Amino acid sequence: MYAHEETNEVHLSESKRVKLNIRVDTIPIRSLTGNIKVNGRLALFPQxxxxxxxxxxxxxxxxxxxxxxxxxxxxxxxxxxxxxxxxxxxxxxxxxxxxxxxxxxxxxxxxxxxxxxxxxxxxxxxxxxxxxxxxxxxxxxxxxxxxxxxxxxxxxxxxxxxxxxxxxxxxxxxxxxxxxxxxxxxxxxxxxxMNLEHIHADLMVFEKHVSQVKEGQKVSFRVESIPGKTLSALIFAVGKNFEQTPRAVHVHAEIEQKQNFLIPGMYIFGEIHTGNTSVTALPKSAVVVEAGKSFVFTAKAHHEHGKTEWVFKPIEVITGLSDDGWVEVNPVESFSENVQVAWNNAYYLIAEKNKSETSHTH
Missing domain, CATH: 2.40.50.100 (RNA polymerase II/Efflux pump adaptor protein, barrel-sandwich hybrid domain)
Incomplete structure (x- = not known):
């Protein structure tokens, strides 16, 4: 077991892979019930x-x-x-x-x-x-x-x-x-x-999630200053202009059963429920986050002299929907056709890669 010095590859024997119970397979299309994490503030329109x-x-x-x-x-x-x-x-x-x-x-x-x-x-x-x-x-x-x-x-x-x-x-x-x-x-x-009867949730949705958001979707959110109280809202407008830092659009949601404690400017956080969407997805244990970026490991088997050696290579991905232990993954650069990846133990693989890099620098 070692990491290749030039390509950041992690090599495992077949016996080691089996011992670690690393599953290798292609990336499936899976129907996920989307929940997009969002934050924002309570707001009023100028009128x-x-x-x-x-x-x-x-x-x-x-x-x-x-x-x-x-x-x-x-x-x-x-x-x-x-x-x-x-x-x-x-x-x-x-x-x-x-x-x-x-x-x-x-x-x-x-x-x-x-x-x-x-x-x-x-x-x-x-x-x-x-x-x-x-x-x-x-x-x-x-x-x-x-x-x-x-x-x-x-x-x-x-x-x-x-x-x-x-x-x-x-x-x-x-x-x-x-x-x-x-x-x-x-x-x-x-x-x-201020007419507080028209207070609404002004949410920020990042660029990678905008295509999944539409009018009529339900939002569950909490007010930061009032823990333990979950409120519901329905999206009635999706902005068409991106804020530059970060790249996000405003999404406006009408609050159901408004409460007297709601005041414009209060910080809120919650989830937009986007419904079922078919996406490329992997178990969460297949994804590792390092330096603010997400990675999965591609896997290739090399057969020589009757022995099998596995080569695992980190590939950056953008994560999306998350549901029941699965997460949407989209490569920053396109995957090769029928690529196989490690379905679990991504944190072990990244640790082995980093360990080898550290020892190499010494």
Whole structure:
């Protein structure tokens, strides 16, 4: 028994092979129930997160929610107040009333013009004045709607001293970024909201497994910070772009029976159940891992002078599906046709190879 100095081959006599119970055979095609190990994080898509900002500069007069509180779309989160807000409403009332006056003047000039007793110039001027003021009123109304102010009430003279800040989505308050009395600048962030009902598993699947993953497959996973609790999810989207380090794609899975303890950003790990797949496979004892790479040993029998000697040579493979003691193997470089390999004792063979290499260096 020895390892060849140039080719890293391990040589065994037939009697030694039998004594070690090393089985030699071709690589079979086997149906494996696939379980791909994955990890990732809990996540939310952008449409289920909201940043609530101030439309214009104002002072915070009331805060109606706290962090973690559940809110509904349209619910009041805070109130803001500033002279600019009352000035805007007053300007809207003046513009609206002026528009009503110009509308009547326009209608009067139109009636006179159609009757042939009014000038075309006066009619055109009245029309232009009315349309210009109508546009100005529309601009004020758009600003007031953004501020969640009821324009109908403002037109009746009800000026709001405090304007509400409302939630744009259903969800939970993630952050409150204001204090009472604080002046907030236009576009300043006031609140951050997350809709945790749409939390999902964002998993990373390595390139070698991507072809085995598809929508509808079941995922079993655990949250790292909550040991002993296994959750289930169903894949609803498989990414089409590779992350570069490592080469992997995002796979999104809808969580079944969501739990209150799930928070975006939590680290998760688990398995994707890919179903039965026919692959080239060997017993796990046929595969050895060294320096981060997987190897199997090809086997050739040499017959000379009535004796048989076996030559075992390590060949790098990429492993895939794993099921019931079997593992998928695919050579980095193609196997020769009907190649025979050692079905077990791969760790013994790699140890013999390394032992010989070490003694040779000395």
């Amino acid at each position: 289920h997160k909201a940043t609530v900002t101030a439309i214009l500069g104002a002072n915070v007069t009331a805060i109606k929610v706290i962090e973690g509180e559940k809110v509904q779309k349209g619910q009041i989160l805070a109130y803001l107040s500033h002279p600019n807000l009352t000035n805007l409403q007053a300007s809207y009332i003046r513009a609206y009333n002026q528009m009503q006056f110009l509308k009547k003047e326009y209608q009067r000039e139109a009636h006179l013009y159609e009757a042939g007793v009014g000038s075309g110039k006066a009619y055109q001027q009245a029309q232009a004045d009315f349309l210009a003021m109508k546009g100005e009123v529309a601009g004020y109304e758009a600003q007031l709607v953004q501020l969640n102010i009821d324009t109908g009430k403002v037109r009746t003279g009800k000026i709001m001293q405090n304007v509400p800040v409302v939630s744009p989505i259903d969800g939970n308050i993630e952050k409150v970024l204001i204090q009472l009395g604080q002046f907030v600048d236009p576009n300043a962030t006031l609140f951050m909201i």
